[in-house]
Amino acid sequence: MVIxxxxxxxxxxxxxxxxxxxxxxxxxxxxLILNLVPMGGTRRRVY
Structure with a gap:
């Protein structure tokens, strides 16, 4: 989309x-906004 x-x-x-x-x-x-914002609830889990 950016291109x-x-x-x-x-x-x-x-x-x-x-x-x-x-x-x-x-x-x-x-x-650019869609590239910077993580989509789909992908968060880093800290154990």
Missing amino acids: LGLILLIIGLVAHIPVLTTIGVILLIVG
Whole structure:
């Protein structure tokens, strides 16, 4: 998702299409958040 957002952001900036730039930024931010937040309850157990 991060790579797709980055590609759309670059295409939007080069082609001067603001819709692609906006979608690219949103996908980039969401992808980074999903990579940083652990999903599915994977926590480290300390014994």
